[in-house]
Amino acid sequence: xxxxxMIKMKKDPVAGKMPNKEAFEVMGKYNEQLAKSGVLLDMGGxxxxxxxxxxxFSEGGKKTVVxxxxxxxxxxxxxxxxxxxxxxxxxxxxxxxxxxxxxxDDDCEIEIRQFFEIEDLPETDRVKAAKEAGKQxxxxxxxxxxxxxxxxx
Amino acid sequence: MRFMxxxxxxxxxxxxxxxxxxxxxxLIGEMRKYNEQLAKAGVLLDLSGxxxxxxxxRxxFSPRGKKTVVxxxxxxxxxxxxxxxxxxxxxxxxxxxxxxxxxxxxxxDQESEIEVRQFIELEDYLPDEAIxxxxxxxxxxxxxxxxxxxxxxxxx
Numbered sequence: 001x002x003x004x005x006m007i008k009m010k011k012d013p014v015a016g017k018m019p020n021k022e023a024f025e026v027m028g029k030y031n032e033q034l035a036k037s038g039v040l041l042d043m044g045g046x047x048x049x050x051x052x053x054x055x056x057f058s059e060g061g062k063k064t065v066v067x068x069x070x071x072x073x074x075x076x077x078x079x080x081x082x083x084x085x086x087x088x089x090x091x092x093x094x095x096x097x098x099x100x101x102x103x104x105d106d107d108c109e110i111e112i113r114q115f116f117e118i119e120d121l122p123e124t125d126r127v128k129a130a131k132e133a134g135k136q137x138x139x140x141x142x143x144x145x146x147x148x149x150x151x152x153x
Numbered sequence: 154m155r156f157m158x159x160x161x162x163x164x165x166x167x168x169x170x171x172x173x174x175x176x177x178x179x180l181i182g183e184m185r186k187y188n189e190q191l192a193k194a195g196v197l198l199d200l201s202g203x204x205x206x207x208x209x210x211r212x213x214f215s216p217r218g219k220k221t222v223v224x225x226x227x228x229x230x231x232x233x234x235x236x237x238x239x240x241x242x243x244x245x246x247x248x249x250x251x252x253x254x255x256x257x258x259x260x261x262d263q264e265s266e267i268e269v270r271q272f273i274e275l276e277d278y279l280p281d282e283a284i285x286x287x288x289x290x291x292x293x294x295x296x297x298x299x300x301x302x303x304x305x306x307x308x309x
Contacts, residue, residue: 002201004201004203004234006234028287028290031287031290032289032290032293035290035293035294035297036293036297038297038300038301040290040294040297041294041298042199044155044157044239044272044273045272045273046157046270046271046272046273047270047271047272047273047277049270051245051270051271052268052269052270052271053245053248053249053252053268053269054266054267054268054269055249055252055253055255055266055267055269056264056265056266057257057258057259057263057264057265057266057267058264059261059262059263059264060261061257061261063253065249065253070268073232074232075230075232077159077234077270079273088208088210091210092210092212092222095210095212096212096220096222098212098214100214108213108214109211109212109213109214110211110212110214111206111209111210111211111227111234112209112210112211112212113203113204113206113208113209113234114203114204114208114209115201115202115203115204116201116202116203116204116236120204122181134305137201137202138199138200138201141188141189141191141192141197141200142192142197142198142199142200144189144192144193144197145191145192145193145195145196145197145198148192148193148194148195149195151195152195
């Protein structure tokens with residue numbers, strides 16, 4: 001089972017401020033534990049929302065671009081891990097071990113969300129073929145993209 | 154530059170299961186075409202849809218090391234995530250253009266939103282041993298993954 005562990009905060013970390021070296025190292029150790037136990041598939045940190053944008057889709061096909069920061073938002077994603085575990089409980093255990101630095105109020109949380117897997121998808125011919133080849137959901141597109149990048153080079 | 158395009162959900166969408174979503178075959182078809190465009194342009198790095206928050210959990214981190222586990226669904230939340238794409242493009246403008254080209258995520262008759270967020274890259278960090286650590290983790294991860302794949306092949 002694949003899960004995304006999203007780090008959510010009520011507001012952006014202070015703009016442009018990098019975590020201090022100590023916090024960075026503590027996080028590095030945790031990442032290493034995830035990696036060495038073979039559960040880590042991917043991870044990433046996101047820039048503050050000042051560098052982001054939103055596209056709002058409205059009725060009638062209207063699209064509106066709104067530049068960040070998103071000060072009105074109370075759930076900002078600052079980073080994530082994608083992990084593969086045997087159960088939700090195992091994912092929760094990993095999330096609880098994360099060395100998160102919180103502020104003075106309860107402003108930091110990890111939300112764990114399960115991925116749709118190939119078994120969950122509507123069984124089209126392509127899904128069926130991918131399933132038989134032992135592929136995960138998304139593999140078809142990832143492979144297509146990899147091929148395209150190889151050709152561009 | 155890498156960006157995450159986050160499809161936002163809402164309490165109504167969050168309740169829908171994949172069975173409900175099957176009803177809109179047109180939207181599924183449009184999404185498939187869009188995914189193919191992203192892939193064939195070589196910008197796509199990863200993508201996935203997430204189950205509703207009924208299958209999710211939150212861990213709240215409070216002062217003095219207190220941790221509270223809260224099971225989903227998160228009905229009070231207005232900012233849920235339904236899925237994401239990770240893309241690599243040359244500029245923020247290009248990322249926004251790709252997000253605008255996406256089919257309206259919940260169908261043409263519903264309000265919806267895609268959030269575009271830039272990744273923090275290694276160059277954004279000050280050069281020191283922490284970066285070496287990060288690269289080390291990336292190497293270990295790759296080794297583990299290929300090891301797992303080898304084992305999976307062996308066990309047939």
